[in-house]
Amino acid sequence: MSRVYNFSAGPAALPEPVLRQAQAELLEWGGQGASVMELSHRGKPFIEVAARAERDLRELMGIPEDYAVLFLQGGATQQFALIPMNLAESGQTADYVLTGHWAQKAAAEGAHHVKVNIAASGEADDFTAIPPRESWRLTPGAAYLHYTPNETIHGVEFHHVPDVGDVPLVADMSSNILSRPVDVSRFGLIYAGAQKNIGPAGLTLVIARRDLLARAGQPRAKILRYAEHAAQDSMLNTPPTFAWYLAGLVFQWLKAEGGLGAMAARNRRKAERLYAAIDGSGGYYRNPVDPACRSWMNVPFTLHDSALDAAFLDESQAAGLHGLKGHKAVGGMRASLYNAVSEEAVAALVDFMGDFARRHG
Amino acid sequence: MSRVYNFSAGPAALPEPVLRQAQAELLEWGGQGASVMELSHRGKPFIEVAARAERDLRELMGIPEDYAVLFLQGGATQQFALIPMNLAESGQTADYVLTGHWAQKAAAEGAHHVKVNIAASGEADDFTAIPPRESWRLTPGAAYLHYTPNETIHGVEFHHVPDVGDVPLVADMSSNILSRPVDVSRFGLIYAGAQKNIGPAGLTLVIARRDLLARAGQPRAKILRYAEHAAQDSMLNTPPTFAWYLAGLVFQWLKAEGGLGAMAARNRRKAERLYAAIDGSGGYYRNPVDPACRSWMNVPFTLHDSALDAAFLDESQAAGLHGLKGHKAVGGMRASLYNAVSEEAVAALVDFMGDFARRHG
Numbered sequence: 001m002s003r004v005y006n007f008s009a010g011p012a013a014l015p016e017p018v019l020r021q022a023q024a025e026l027l028e029w030g031g032q033g034a035s036v037m038e039l040s041h042r043g044k045p046f047i048e049v050a051a052r053a054e055r056d057l058r059e060l061m062g063i064p065e066d067y068a069v070l071f072l073q074g075g076a077t078q079q080f081a082l083i084p085m086n087l088a089e090s091g092q093t094a095d096y097v098l099t100g101h102w103a104q105k106a107a108a109e110g111a112h113h114v115k116v117n118i119a120a121s122g123e124a125d126d127f128t129a130i131p132p133r134e135s136w137r138l139t140p141g142a143a144y145l146h147y148t149p150n151e152t153i154h155g156v157e158f159h160h161v162p163d164v165g166d167v168p169l170v171a172d173m174s175s176n177i178l179s180r181p182v183d184v185s186r187f188g189l190i191y192a193g194a195q196k197n198i199g200p201a202g203l204t205l206v207i208a209r210r211d212l213l214a215r216a217g218q219p220r221a222k223i224l225r226y227a228e229h230a231a232q233d234s235m236l237n238t239p240p241t242f243a244w245y246l247a248g249l250v251f252q253w254l255k256a257e258g259g260l261g262a263m264a265a266r267n268r269r270k271a272e273r274l275y276a277a278i279d280g281s282g283g284y285y286r287n288p289v290d291p292a293c294r295s296w297m298n299v300p301f302t303l304h305d306s307a308l309d310a311a312f313l314d315e316s317q318a319a320g321l322h323g324l325k326g327h328k329a330v331g332g333m334r335a336s337l338y339n340a341v342s343e344e345a346v347a348a349l350v351d352f353m354g355d356f357a358r359r360h361g
Numbered sequence: 362m363s364r365v366y367n368f369s370a371g372p373a374a375l376p377e378p379v380l381r382q383a384q385a386e387l388l389e390w391g392g393q394g395a396s397v398m399e400l401s402h403r404g405k406p407f408i409e410v411a412a413r414a415e416r417d418l419r420e421l422m423g424i425p426e427d428y429a430v431l432f433l434q435g436g437a438t439q440q441f442a443l444i445p446m447n448l449a450e451s452g453q454t455a456d457y458v459l460t461g462h463w464a465q466k467a468a469a470e471g472a473h474h475v476k477v478n479i480a481a482s483g484e485a486d487d488f489t490a491i492p493p494r495e496s497w498r499l500t501p502g503a504a505y506l507h508y509t510p511n512e513t514i515h516g517v518e519f520h521h522v523p524d525v526g527d528v529p530l531v532a533d534m535s536s537n538i539l540s541r542p543v544d545v546s547r548f549g550l551i552y553a554g555a556q557k558n559i560g561p562a563g564l565t566l567v568i569a570r571r572d573l574l575a576r577a578g579q580p581r582a583k584i585l586r587y588a589e590h591a592a593q594d595s596m597l598n599t600p601p602t603f604a605w606y607l608a609g610l611v612f613q614w615l616k617a618e619g620g621l622g623a624m625a626a627r628n629r630r631k632a633e634r635l636y637a638a639i640d641g642s643g644g645y646y647r648n649p650v651d652p653a654c655r656s657w658m659n660v661p662f663t664l665h666d667s668a669l670d671a672a673f674l675d676e677s678q679a680a681g682l683h684g685l686k687g688h689k690a691v692g693g694m695r696a697s698l699y700n701a702v703s704e705e706a707v708a709a710l711v712d713f714m715g716d717f718a719r720r721h722g
Contacts, residue, residue, distance in 0.1 A: 004394030008401050011602055016388070019396055023387040027380050033365030033683065035380055037561040040369050040684065073434040073563060074584070077598035081582030112582045195599055200398040202434060202563040202601025221442030221473045223435070237438035238556055240563025240601065241372055322394065323401065 005345035008323030009152055009298060010175070011195040013340040018249040037242040041235055049241075050233070053248030060254055063184050063207055068230040070206040071244050076102075076174045076193040079204060080109035083170055083189065086217045086226045088114040088143035095119040095142045095167070099158075100127040100151030101329055106172060107146070113218060114143060127154040129290035133162050144168040144188055150176035150295050152196075153327040155287065155334070157295035161186045168212055176297050177205070178254060179339060180264035188212050196297070197338050199247035202240045254339065263339050270337045270346045271296040277350040284357045302332030308360055309333070319352050321345075366706035369684030370513055370659060371536070372556040374701040379610040398603040402596055410602075411594070414609030421615055424545050424568055429591040431567040432605050437463075437535045437554040440565060441470035444531055444550065447578045447587045449475040449504035456480040456503045456528070460519075461488040461512030462690055467533060468507070474579060475504060488515040490651035494523050505529040505549055511537035511656050513557075514688040516648065516695070518656035522547045529573055537658050538566070539615060540700060541625035549573050557658070558699050560608035563601045615700065624700050631698045631707045632657040638711040645718045663693030669721055670694075680713050682706075 006013040029036040032045055039046045054069050063069060074082075083106075088094055094114045096107040098121035107116050117139045120131035138145065145164045150157040152175040161169070161183065168188025177192040184190065189208040195201035206226060213227040222228045222236070229236050254263065275294060278285040278301050287294065287301045303312060312333065316324050326332040335349060367374040390397040393406055400407045415430050424430060435443075444467075449455055455475045457468040459482035468477050478500045481492035499506065506525045511518040513536040522530070522544065529549025538553040545551065550569040556562035567587060574588040583589045583597070590597050615624065636655060639646040639662050648655065648662045664673060673694065677685050687693040696710060 002394065003389060006395050006399055008395075008399065008404075010599065011399055011401060013399050014396065019388050023384055026384040026387065027377070028364060033363065033681065034367050034369075035375065038367055038369065038372055038374050040372060041562065043369075073436065073439070073601075075434065075598040077584045078434070081584055109582045109584060193599060195602075200601070200603045201402070201599045202604055221470045223438045223442055223470060237436040238372065238554060238562045240434075240561070240604070241556075242561045242603070243563055243601070320394065 004320045004322045005341070005348055006322050007335045007337070007341065007345070007349070009196075009327070009334060009336045010193070011201045012336055012338050014199070014246075015250060015253045015340045018246065018253050021249055022246060036245045039241070041238055041241050046241055049245050049248055050239070053244060053251055056248065056251035056255060057205075060178065060251060060260055061182065061184055061207070066210050067184060068208050068210050068213060068226070070208070070226060070229050071234040071239055071247070072204045072206055072229060073202065073240055075201075075204055076172055076191060077105065077109065079172075079191045079206065080106045081113060082224055082226065083146070083191070084110045084114035084143070084218075085220050085224060087168065087170070087189070087212055087215055088218070089216065090218050091115060092143045093117050093139045095139050095145040097121075097131070097136065097145065097147040098123060099130050099148055099156050100154035102151055102153070102172060102174070103146075103148040106148065110146065117142070119145065122156070126288070127151065127156060128288045130156060130158060130293045138164065138167065142167050144170045146170045146172070148172045150297055152298050152336075153300070153329050155289050155295040155298045155300040156293050157297065159293065168209070176295070178260060178263065179267050179297055181260045194243060194247060196336070199250050200243050203243035203247060266343060267296045267337065267339070270341065270343055271299065273346050273350055274299050274335060274337070277353055281353070281357060284361075285353060297338060298334060298336050300326055300330050300332060300334045302326075306331065311360065312356060315356060316352055319348075321349055321352055365681045365683045366702070366709055367683050368696045368698070368702065368706070368710070370557075370688070370695060370697045371554070372562045373697055373699050375560070375607070376611060376614045376701045379607065379614050382610055383607060397606045400602070402599055402602050407602055410606050410609055411600070414605060414612055417609065417612035417616060418566075421539065421612060421621055422543065422545055422568070427571050428545060429569050429571050429574060429587070431569070431587060431590050432595040432600055432608070433565045433567055433590060434563065434601055436562075436565055437533055437552060438466065438470065440533075440552045440567065441467045442474060443585055443587065444507070444552070445471045445474035445504070445579075446581050446585060448529065448531070448550070448573055448576055449579070450577065451579050452476060453504045454478050454500045456500050456506040458482075458492070458497065458506065458508040459484060460491050460509055460517050461515035463512055463514070463533060463535070464507075464509040467509065471507065478503070480506065483517070487649070488512065488517060489649045491517060491519060491654045499525065499528065503528050505531045507531045507533070509533045511658050513659050513697075514661070514690050516650050516656040516659045516661040517654050518658065520654065529570070537656070539621060539624065540628050540658055542621045555604060555608055557697070560611050561604050564604035564608055627704060628657045628698065628700070631702065631704055632660065634707050634711055635660050635696060635698070638714055642714070642718060645722075646714060658699060659695060659697050661687055661691050661693060661695045663687075667692070672721065673717060676717060677713055680709075682710055682713055
């Protein structure tokens with residue numbers, strides 16, 4: 001068989017040129033006579049891989065010099081705990097804005113280490129809209145405000161960075177990092193699990209304003225302190241070297257594709273094409289999200305009759321369109337349109353959806 | 362060029378058949394039309410990969426049913442913190458036996474979460490010997506006793522499991538797991554970073570008696586609790602799927618090679634051959650470790666004149682023998698002889714060492 005169109009929410013599709021390069025050099029990398037994953041992280045060859053990945057990421061995102069970039073383990077979920085441990089004093093308040101499942105998880109884990117104030121929540125609307133900024137109840141002197149720029153399950157995305165004054169803005173960008181340009185200087189801390197737009201699972205990026213890392217924080221082991229990781233260039237202990245290398249290849253691919261401006265244009269076209277197909281289906285397909293905050297990355301949709309779900313999944317799979325099953329929290333289908341998902345893939349999906357509707361009308 | 366003999370301490374050599382299989386199926390795995398690293402961890406195909414890896418590991422090590430096996434992120438260093446957080450009440454005492462650098466690190470990180478009693482230390486002897494069991498000062502009712510069965514830097518290995526009565530024995534097996542059979546039922550908890558004998562960096566195994574996971578422990582986020590990971594089959598959040606898959610291939614390779622008994626015989630032959638070359642060099646090469654506790658996995662050695670170190674490293678590299686530079690804490694050279702390092706590699710190293718001594722006598 002050949003490679004399918006992969007709409008998985010994560011771990012997700014990777015750019016094929018990246019996989020081909022990794023395949024070609026899997027046993028003998030860079031004249032070292034060994035796989036890159038068999039090399040010491042303390043040796044010059046791997047340190048160059050690591051440094052180049054960071055340089056390319058800084059260039060792609062325009063990360064200012066006063067921000068540290070960390071390549072960590074543990075997933076975004078571990079950051080849910082480390083953020084309050086590192087940025088707040090015990091008993092201090094942090095604001096959380098809830099726009100879906102992942103924001104809720106962040107707040108729940110945060111509550112073990114900080115006093116959580118729910119500044120706003122879209123739960124009453126089943127997370128189909130973002131509460132307007134003017135309704136947010138912010139805490140004066142909060143340690144930080146946490147929000148989720150893109151909700152992978154609910155398909156809700158902020159298309160602008162909210163203004164929260166001087167409070168450090170903390171953003172879980174797991175599912176939309178690198179999908180468009182973003183002004184990093186607006187943020188106190190950005191974090192993202194790799195397995196959507198960066199690389200394979202098992203790597204987590206943290207981009208943090210250095211002055212925040214100097215906060216006293218709460219008692220904790222060295223390995224749980226961002227400042228220690230920053231001081232050691234993310235080599236406080238053995239990093240996930242192969243994932244780091246692959247992320248570096250993805251960054252090179254993004255640069256070759258024209259950078260984040262080009263990705264944004266492509267991602268917008270992909271999303272608009274799919275939403276147009278849904279909205280133009282006469283109710284055969286539905287997406288419940290407020291059009292002002294529909295995600296470019298994750299498009300949940302339902303069929304007019306859920307009895308057709310199984311047929312839709314079977315037939316799409318047979319047509320080489322994989323990973324379309326929706327998350328159980330919202331049901332139906334979900335197409336994730338990360339950077340590595342091509343416009344051709346979206347065209348094929350839209351064609352299939354039209355064809356399915358005609359056949360099962 | 363072709364593949365070299367790789368004596369790196371970690372990340373370290375992987376079995377070539379494992380890398381060849383991973384290479385062959387890197388873009389299209391298991392009839393899925395996608396790389397295994399592009400698949401959802403919640404989908405049936407990956408869950409089967411994960412379950413098979415656990416089954417094979419249980420078979421290889423003879424892990425009893427009342428032990429949980431966790432595939433985690435964070436490295437052994439993160440476990441230095443999680444072990445006291447999970448197995449001890451705040452303020453409780455845990456015993457630590459210091460036999461080298463890694464045991465010291467474990468005790469230092471442990472001290473953030475538990476009262477550390479140094480039950481024994483080989484520091485006065487520069488960690489060249491293991492303090493005799495009868496000299497250990499154990500704490501009655503200790504939460505656990507932590508020790509390091511193999512010290513990667515100092516090259517000191519326990520060849521027997523110490524008897525500590527009813528206190529749960531916690532072992533950092535990062536550098537000797539799977540190198541020989543071990544009676545898992547003697548342990549409360551075994552942990553190991555993957556990057557020596559298991560797979561690529563970014564995966565950590567924890568094998569723990571289930572009753573210990575029910576301990577109340579200290580306040581902490583869900584993601585830091587072993588019991589939560591166990592309840593979710595290590596899928597509390599997205600696991601490092603590609604590393605887990607590769608570890609599974611290593612386990613299959615170990616079974617095909619005859620299991621841990623066969624590995625032990627091979628590892629013993631490799632180590633004996635190298636130590637014999639060192640001891641038989643008339644003082645040209647030296648290993649300072651008490652012969653009763655010399656490591657089979659990591660063999661540090663010095664040259665009689667450290668002015669020759671640079672030439673030894675240059676010439677060994679040119680001869681296709683890589684990764685021999687010793688750790689800065691002990692200087693000189695180090696040859697790591699993990700499972701994936703062949704007897705042929707050790708023979709080549711021994712030949713080179715003899716030749717070097719003749720040429721630079």
